[in-house]
Amino acid sequence: MSSVADLVQDGRCAQLQQVVDCPTGRFVCFTRSAGAAWSLSVTDGVDVWTWQAGQAELDAHRDVAELSSFEAYFSRFRTAFLAGEVSISGTGHRLQCTLGKGSSTLTYNLYEATASERREELKHVLFRLADKVVELDQKLAVLWAEENIYRLPCSTSHSPTTCC
Numbered sequence: 624m625s626s627v628a629d630l631v632q633d634g635r636c637a638q639l640q641q642v643v644d645c646p647t648g649r650f651v652c653f654t655r656s657a658g659a660a661w662s663l664s665v666t667d668g669v670d671v672w673t674w675q676a677g678q679a680e681l682d683a684h685r686d687v688a689e690l691s692s693f694e695a696y697f698s699r700f701r702t703a704f705l706a707g708e709v710s711i712s713g714t715g716h717r718l719q720c721t722l723g724k725g726s727s728t729l730t731y732n733l734y735e736a737t738a739s740e741r742r743e744e745l746k747h748v749l750f751r752l753a754d755k756v757v758e759l760d761q762k763l764a765v766l767w768a769e770e771n772i773y774r775l776p777c778s779t780s781h782s783p784t785t786c787c
Contacts, residue, residue: 625693627678631656634697636704640752643709650711652704652720653748663731664744665711665718671741672718672733688729700729 631637637656642649648667655662661681664673676684685696703709703722710721716735721728736744 627659627661627676627681628656630681630693630697631661634693634701636661636697636701638751639701639704640748640755641704641707641709643707643711645711647711647714651748651752652709652711653751654704655744655747663720663733664736664748665720665733666745666748668745671736671744673736673740673744674720674731674733684729684731696729699723699727703727703729 625633628637631654636654638654640651640653643652643665650665650667652663652665655664660675660677662673662675664671666672681693681696685693688696688699690696690699700722703724708723711718712721713719718733720731720733722731723729
């Protein structure tokens with residue numbers, strides 16, 4: 624049987640993030656794969672709530688969702704997550720995060736992280752999002768440079784096949 628890390632990686636759910644606007648506030652929802660566990664966390668920028676699963680918990684959650692394979696489970700998770708089909712309810716020490724719509728939802732009970740866990744999770748997501756911004760800025764700079772190269776005026780010395 625594959626490890627949790629392999630299942631999550633194959634399902635492309637190791638490092639997802641989504642901003643969720645709810646009546647109760649604004650949240651960043653994110654996933655993380657660390658060692659033999661996978662987690663779904665939610666933060667309002669101050670507090671962090673998390674659901675963490677090892678192999679047994681993932682098996683149980685997949686069974687409750689009535690999905691026959693982890694491929695189907697992570698596909699449903701990823702599709703709903705990236706489509707922004709995420710709702711958060713609850714307050715205090717427990718939140719409920721629901722992904723999807725209609726009868727094909729996945730529901731997670733998240734619990735408030737301890738102070739040390741909260742610091743670690745906030746640090747992790749802050750730097751992960753900063754890395755993503757830098758990566759996207761670099762890609763944008765390359766695309767912008769390429770677009771400007773193609774817009775250079777053609778000189779009369781170029782042949783028609785080498786003209787921009």
